Amino acid sequence: MAKLRVLVWNEFRHEKKNPKVKKVYPKGMHDVIAKALNKDKGIKATLAALDDFEHGLTEEVLKNTDVLIWWAHGAHKEVKDEIVDRVQKYVLQGMGLIVLHSGHFSKIFRKMMGTSCILTWREAGEKERLWVTQPGHPIAEGLPEYFELKHEEMYGEFFDVPHPEALVFTSWFKGGEVFRSGLCYTRGKGKIFYFRPGHETHPTYYDKNIQQVLKNAVKWAAPVKNSAKIPEGVSVKPIEKI
Amino acid sequence: MAKLRVLVWNEFRHEKKNPKVKKVYPKGMHDVIAKALNKDKGIKATLAALDDFEHGLTEEVLKNTDVLIWWAHGAHKEVKDEIVDRVQKYVLQGMGLIVLHSGHFSKIFRKMMGTSCILTWREAGEKERLWVTQPGHPIAEGLPEYFELKHEEMYGEFFDVPHPEALVFTSWFKGGEVFRSGLCYTRGKGKIFYFRPGHETHPTYYDKNIQQVLKNAVKWAAPVKNSAKIPEGVSVKPIEKI
Amino acid sequence: MAKLRVLVWNEFRHEKKNPKVKKVYPKGMHDVIAKALNKDKGIKATLAALDDFEHGLTEEVLKNTDVLIWWAHGAHKEVKDEIVDRVQKYVLQGMGLIVLHSGHFSKIFRKMMGTSCILTWREAGEKERLWVTQPGHPIAEGLPEYFELKHEEMYGEFFDVPHPEALVFTSWFKGGEVFRSGLCYTRGKGKIFYFRPGHETHPTYYDKNIQQVLKNAVKWAAPVKNSAKIPEGVSVKPIEKI
Amino acid sequence: MAKLRVLVWNEFRHEKKNPKVKKVYPKGMHDVIAKALNKDKGIKATLAALDDFEHGLTEEVLKNTDVLIWWAHGAHKEVKDEIVDRVQKYVLQGMGLIVLHSGHFSKIFRKMMGTSCILTWREAGEKERLWVTQPGHPIAEGLPEYFELKHEEMYGEFFDVPHPEALVFTSWFKGGEVFRSGLCYTRGKGKIFYFRPGHETHPTYYDKNIQQVLKNAVKWAAPVKNSAKIPEGVSVKPIEKI
Numbered sequence: 001m002a003k004l005r006v007l008v009w010n011e012f013r014h015e016k017k018n019p020k021v022k023k024v025y026p027k028g029m030h031d032v033i034a035k036a037l038n039k040d041k042g043i044k045a046t047l048a049a050l051d052d053f054e055h056g057l058t059e060e061v062l063k064n065t066d067v068l069i070w071w072a073h074g075a076h077k078e079v080k081d082e083i084v085d086r087v088q089k090y091v092l093q094g095m096g097l098i099v100l101h102s103g104h105f106s107k108i109f110r111k112m113m114g115t116s117c118i119l120t121w122r123e124a125g126e127k128e129r130l131w132v133t134q135p136g137h138p139i140a141e142g143l144p145e146y147f148e149l150k151h152e153e154m155y156g157e158f159f160d161v162p163h164p165e166a167l168v169f170t171s172w173f174k175g176g177e178v179f180r181s182g183l184c185y186t187r188g189k190g191k192i193f194y195f196r197p198g199h200e201t202h203p204t205y206y207d208k209n210i211q212q213v214l215k216n217a218v219k220w221a222a223p224v225k226n227s228a229k230i231p232e233g234v235s236v237k238p239i240e241k242i
Numbered sequence: 243m244a245k246l247r248v249l250v251w252n253e254f255r256h257e258k259k260n261p262k263v264k265k266v267y268p269k270g271m272h273d274v275i276a277k278a279l280n281k282d283k284g285i286k287a288t289l290a291a292l293d294d295f296e297h298g299l300t301e302e303v304l305k306n307t308d309v310l311i312w313w314a315h316g317a318h319k320e321v322k323d324e325i326v327d328r329v330q331k332y333v334l335q336g337m338g339l340i341v342l343h344s345g346h347f348s349k350i351f352r353k354m355m356g357t358s359c360i361l362t363w364r365e366a367g368e369k370e371r372l373w374v375t376q377p378g379h380p381i382a383e384g385l386p387e388y389f390e391l392k393h394e395e396m397y398g399e400f401f402d403v404p405h406p407e408a409l410v411f412t413s414w415f416k417g418g419e420v421f422r423s424g425l426c427y428t429r430g431k432g433k434i435f436y437f438r439p440g441h442e443t444h445p446t447y448y449d450k451n452i453q454q455v456l457k458n459a460v461k462w463a464a465p466v467k468n469s470a471k472i473p474e475g476v477s478v479k480p481i482e483k484i
Numbered sequence: 485m486a487k488l489r490v491l492v493w494n495e496f497r498h499e500k501k502n503p504k505v506k507k508v509y510p511k512g513m514h515d516v517i518a519k520a521l522n523k524d525k526g527i528k529a530t531l532a533a534l535d536d537f538e539h540g541l542t543e544e545v546l547k548n549t550d551v552l553i554w555w556a557h558g559a560h561k562e563v564k565d566e567i568v569d570r571v572q573k574y575v576l577q578g579m580g581l582i583v584l585h586s587g588h589f590s591k592i593f594r595k596m597m598g599t600s601c602i603l604t605w606r607e608a609g610e611k612e613r614l615w616v617t618q619p620g621h622p623i624a625e626g627l628p629e630y631f632e633l634k635h636e637e638m639y640g641e642f643f644d645v646p647h648p649e650a651l652v653f654t655s656w657f658k659g660g661e662v663f664r665s666g667l668c669y670t671r672g673k674g675k676i677f678y679f680r681p682g683h684e685t686h687p688t689y690y691d692k693n694i695q696q697v698l699k700n701a702v703k704w705a706a707p708v709k710n711s712a713k714i715p716e717g718v719s720v721k722p723i724e725k726i
Numbered sequence: 727m728a729k730l731r732v733l734v735w736n737e738f739r740h741e742k743k744n745p746k747v748k749k750v751y752p753k754g755m756h757d758v759i760a761k762a763l764n765k766d767k768g769i770k771a772t773l774a775a776l777d778d779f780e781h782g783l784t785e786e787v788l789k790n791t792d793v794l795i796w797w798a799h800g801a802h803k804e805v806k807d808e809i810v811d812r813v814q815k816y817v818l819q820g821m822g823l824i825v826l827h828s829g830h831f832s833k834i835f836r837k838m839m840g841t842s843c844i845l846t847w848r849e850a851g852e853k854e855r856l857w858v859t860q861p862g863h864p865i866a867e868g869l870p871e872y873f874e875l876k877h878e879e880m881y882g883e884f885f886d887v888p889h890p891e892a893l894v895f896t897s898w899f900k901g902g903e904v905f906r907s908g909l910c911y912t913r914g915k916g917k918i919f920y921f922r923p924g925h926e927t928h929p930t931y932y933d934k935n936i937q938q939v940l941k942n943a944v945k946w947a948a949p950v951k952n953s954a955k956i957p958e959g960v961s962v963k964p965i966e967k968i
Contacts (some may be wrong), residue, residue: 248809256920268842310783371902373882373883373884373903373904374883374884375883375884375885375904376889377884387883387884399857399859399871399896400857400858400859400861400871401859405860405891405892405893407889408889409889409906412883412896412904412906413904414898414899414902414903414904415898418855419857419898420857420859420896420897420898420904422859422893422896438937457751
């Protein structure tokens, strides 16, 4: 069976500018994520970044991508609108999209959701506990009842996104908040998964449970083969006599 | 109790240019819809059109609107992007939005859905039969198991919109197609209802069942009072000790 | 407008046997709930209990009930199966059902959900904070971003119920758990709302936010008038020529 | 990789008593379905029937079943309640359940849905056209925009089931009805798919599109491995200090 082609996209600025982040992720968060995914024989993950040509998201690249993973934080505005439109086009045609952490406020996620995607937040490195709230979902494979991250940024409700088709994880924060942390959507023929954790100053993407979630999500978000096409908006003839 | 303030927005071009449409709707489709709604003591419906100042959708007007009804067809591109952004802002804050027929391809509906909103279609004036597929929904109040429109434009699947929170109507067309015709969504604090029928050359908005649906939809889409605000995207302090 | 007829059903055993509970609710929890609801001019709430004739749920009573509220805990098994079937019949025909706290394990709730409705729990009187996770929902009317109960029993995930049509509240517990606390479902023509708080030893039903939720839920769960009937399972003739 | 263990359960009475049915399915519908599934290298399908010992659904058999397919029609009442409870237990623990056609009125499907599962019907051998209404869903893999069955029993709305998590197919019938024909649910850790076609007097299960749907559904409904367990309903200790 052909491998799933995953593109791990990273803004890749914090790792260059902030020594604290560089220490945690010397080659970038995308590099750690891709290496973790590539341990799976069924996955081939490669890298792309904001400062690549066309953000590393050319037609050629997207045509050969099954699932796109998106991490971004400070430079959402620098992503060109025509590239965002292009990514949306591929998602609607079936490419999976996994949006991580601060990617909640990216142009592409807000475009796919139709909402503000605003939330409350706090950088205090407090404890986060993720509860599995849909254990029968493929993204929950191999995970215990809950798992913890010792230090994470807090994200709190209300999170302005549509009611999800599945709520795989719900987070508890020591400071008193809850958050819907693992959310599934279908848009066009594409599947979208939003996953909350992953602040740049914490070693979240080295965590084995987090890596398990990402691997599961990639497999879940893979495109369905040879299914009915999205209509092209042209007039059709009657099938039956009218 | 204060009346629900409904704004019926119409592109209002076909009625001026096409004699066939003018004959059916001499004062515009929005006028017929507003008159039908105004028979209800709890509703006060007014009119707005594309060619009004700021499309009739100024901050002042939207601030005083509970539910916005949207009919458009040929001039989607003429609606200014900043006005679309403004309407979205009010929907997310709680204003109801009812999108009619060819409004499926309006900028505002596509923005709120995050998908292409494409479908197949046929202008053949064939019979449409709308089946109630969620009789316990408030929008189905007072309606029989199914009702018919003798002559309508056909819309067929696949309709590229997200899976709805409720599927109130499903249409049967004589030519062989089906269509998800009455769809409910929540976006931010706003409720959105898409309702399929309403081609400009047919007297659809005079139909008593159609008018009943619109009246029900307005009441369902009314804003909820004094509820929790959408966060403003600022950092928050811990509630508990961390 | 006719008042909504609400029947507040209570097992009504703890209040008689446990002095601690009796002190908090001398006339029963149902009495406190009904009194709170009756402050609303649009509602007329009455009482029923397990030990009434036919559990106070005769055909005559249910025929005249718009919304049934259900609190139960220790005596689920004593509720007769034929009465449970009867309640289900009325819910499917449109009667609203609001299930409170330990009612999660009642025969009627498990029957309507199709799942085990199991959860984890802890009686430690810890702090519960309910976050509004769908502020645009009618059940969130008049409520702040979150509200607290100083002492409550803890319920934790995984809660074995179907993915809800709306998730109005999500709870944070001091001991480290989260819980989906306000859940909406449609079954047949009936609306069902599950609301978590309400342990018998705490004065939860005197809380003004809790009372606001119950009032909102009653209005949301009210039956839709004169809508399409549930089919009777008989063969039908073709509408069109076949 | 280990093969998916599928058990095709059939009432298996019509094929013995009705010569018309026997002619179409001499060894039973389950035999035709299992043979079609067994062409896939990843599936091992076996048979069970109502008249087998414990209906062929012993603890030993269910423990070794990944996905159960259920066809039944005239003898729903003969299925013992304790066996229905047993099947539910396995579904909640993760076993997939695919309910076919008249299985809509089986004890197990009604138990899992919580509704009457009633619909309207007509045995007239008319044309059915199934439209794909969620082309991005795994169950739509390899299927065209629509496909037809020349002769089928008609099922019409309102179909009294909960709003599905995904609506994969919607049927058009020549006689004028529509029907939600491919419905996905999660109950506990188990996935449930209801698929409409399959009247015993028509050769529906020989159809290559129908066989494709069943193969897709089996793969979609397969249990998720090693995920969080359903709680056992016992009290838990606090994770954090309270």
